[in-house]
Amino acid sequence: MIYLWLLSWACINLSYAQQHYDYSECSANTSLPGSRYTCNSFRNSCNTFIVYRANTQFQTLSNITALFQINSNASNEVLHLNKLTSSSEILKSGREVLIPINCSCSGQFFQTNFSYTVPGNTTYSDIACGVFEGFLKPHTLSEENLSQENGVKVGSELNVPLRCACPDNISISEGVKYLLTYPFVEKDDLSLLCEKFGISLEDLCAANLVAPKPTVYPTTTFLIPLKSDPNIIFDITDLSPPPAPGFLPTISIKKTNKVNLKTLYIVGSVVGFTLLLVALLACGLYVKALRKWKGGRIQSFNTRSSTQVSFSTARSSPRSGQTGHSSANSYLSPDLLAGIKYSLSSYSMEDLKRATKNFGEDTKIGDQSFKGKIDNVEVMIKQVRFEDTRQVIDVNSKINHINIVSLHGVCYGDSDFSWSYVMFEFPTLGCLRGCLSNSSSLLNWQKRTQIAFDIATGLHYLHHCIFPTYAHMSVNTRNIFITSTWRAKLASIETNHAAGSSKGNDISASAKGWIAPEYLLNGSVSEKVDLFAFGVVLLELISGREDMDGKLFKECIGFLGGGGSEGGCFEQLRSFMDPCLKEDYPLAEALCLAVLAKACVEDDPLHRPSMDDIMKVLGRMV
Incomplete structure (x- = not known):
């Protein structure tokens, strides 16, 4: 309990940066991160914007400004902002309207408050998801109007707190001026959003804590980071929304004469018969290829290589104009139909030898790992057993996350079928251990907390966001790589194991250093092993030191047990911190991170915090 108390005390005044995206539909009676946007301590209020869409109930700008209680003095500004000439002009249903708002912090959450008089029999869900188009959830509306007895009544006045957010100090330093709240409809996607507001996909995903190319849902909201006043491109796509539930469009159908119907039947029969012949021919070729696949070692080798072509991450793309391909691409795999959506480049040994200077010692970055440049792209080349190659592909084909290196x-091999090589992206600054050991790496406190948050986000993705879920089982500062912008990426995903499985007592060669006790005893694979390893990484981030058996760290963090005086606790904490920081760090944050690390390295797995709790704590620091 003392750890939790210290953790809460140390983290009171820390700030949130980006906001989570809540993927649950508007009417869902759930509260997830992103259902309401959390305040940061940097700004209590700001002027920003939301996007509202004209509908049958609010067809003119005059109606819409009345809904959002915009006074007459500001109406001309809204008119100009939306490139309209008259506030009484009937707007096409679905036409987007920019609404300026004042966003302020109320308790724990950012919100902009409006009042709404109930015009007739309705529900909280109709108001939140219909009238206000998903800018808040029904249970939020209900919580804000607890004084309304017996639910919603005709003529009652409701307080409506809509979702909004203000940029934090980091965002402002990067030039972000506004965080505009945008509600999704069925036809929306992120590429359309980037084009509509003239922003990059990377900035858009970072503001909403999602990986590139996420799945987004109607009646949810996204934050749009804008570096200047909004200038939305209204005519980028068809503005007509899908028909409202309960109303089906009617289409007048002209009578067709008998000659046209007869012609249609004949053409349909011919096309159907042709498709049937094509299907039979394809089945025959497939069976023939399947028999070849079962032939022998060489054919099996070729089949695996074709599977490699088909199973990969959606992020990678084939090389153009490459030469020296292995002959392993000459057969189709039986799994091609299942993995057709994946694409992966295939390289020859000559490519790898050129990239690594014939696997020279100066390019070696770890056990059976090398760095090199192929097609002017820095890559990390790892040697794996031939029989494990397919598992590497299968695992990485399910992974698409900004904090995990991509395949x-x-x-x-040209003649040796015992080994193969897989190429991953190689972040510019190398591994985290190298950055910590380099006294001139400029790894300040702000960068360290961001790196900790990135690692936690990547592990959360592996533990909860893919199926089957995976435990990394090799989290350490040598398997974490840093990009040129000081963001962290997890590597060595090819050694993953499905969470909950058992590995026995064969400890992975890459799982070096201070390891969770339960893994040493029985080799169990679980998220708790990753949590322990994450705690060790936190201690290295704080102290800059590497402890292979944990003895040094256990002695140094003994002061967090609560036995010493408060003054002595802080003095011992300062002596534990990395001297390279030169005391240029918030003492409260340092204590918060140290207490969190100690909780993660508890011997009893049940006493370790969850990854959700860890992300909440770290989210207040970045």
Whole structure:
């Protein structure tokens, strides 16, 4: 309990940066991160914007400004902002309207408050998801109007707190001026949003804590980071929304004469018969290829290579104009139909030898790992057993996350079928351990907390966001790589294991250093092993030191047990911190991170915090 108390005390005044995206539909009676946007301590209020869409109930700008209680003095500004000439002009249903608002912090959450008089029999869901188009959830509306007895009544006045957010100090330093709240409809996607507001996909995803190319849902909201006043491109797509539930469009159908119907039947029969012949021919070729696949070792080798081509991450793309391909691409795999959506580059041994200077010692970055440049792209080349190659592909084909290195390609040996090579992206600054050991790496406190948050986000993705879920089982500062913008990416995903499985007592060669006790005893694979390893990484981030058996860290963090005086606790904490920081760090944040790390390295797995709790704590620091 003392750890939790210290953790809460140390984290009171820390700030949130980006906001989570809540993927649950508006009417869902759930509260997830992003259902309401959390305040940061940097700004209590700001002027920003929301996007509202004209509908049958609010067809003119005059109606819409009345709904959002915009006074007459500001009406001309709204008119100009939306490139309209008259506030009484009937707007096409679905036409987007920019509404300026004042966003302020109320308790724990940012919100902009409006009042709404109930005109007739309705529900909280109709108001939140219908009238206000998903800018808040029904249960939020209900919580804000607890004084309304017996639910919603005709003529009652409701307080409506709509979702909004203000940029934090980091966002402002990067030039972000506004965080505009945008509600999704069925036809929306992120590429359309980037084009509509003239922003990059990377900035858009970072503001909403999602990986590139996420799945988004109607009646949810996204924050749009804008570096200047909004200038929305209204005519980028068809503005007509899908028909409202309960109303089906009617289409007048002209009578067709008998000659046209007869012609249609004949053409349909011919097309159907042709498709049937094509299907039978394809089945025959498939069976023939399947028999070849079962032939022998060489054919099996070729089949695996084709599977490699088909199973990969959606992020990688084939090389153009490459030469020296392995002959392993000559057969189709039986799994091609299942993995057709994935694409992966195939390289020859000559490519790898050129990239690594014939696997020279100066390019070696770890056990059976090398760095090199292929097609002017820095890659990390790892040697894996031939029989494990397919597992590497299968695992990485399910992974698409900004904090996990992506798989780029594969190479099979020219004559030796025992080993193959897989190519991953290689972040510019190398591994985290190298950055911590380099006294001139400029790894300040702000960058360290961001790196900790990135690692936690990547692990949360592996533990909860893919199926089956995976435990990394090799989290350490040598398997975490840093990009040129000081963001962290997890590597060595090819050694993943499905969470809950058992590995026995064969400890992975890459799982070096201070390891969770339960893994040493029985080799159990679980998220708790990753949590323990994450705690060790936190201690290295704080102290800059590397402790292979945990003895040094256990002695140094003994002061967090609560036995010493408060003054002595802070003095011992300062002596534990990395001297490279030169005391240029918030003491409260340092204590918060140290207490969190100690909780993660508890011997009893049940006493370790969850990854959700860890992300909430770290989210207040970045």
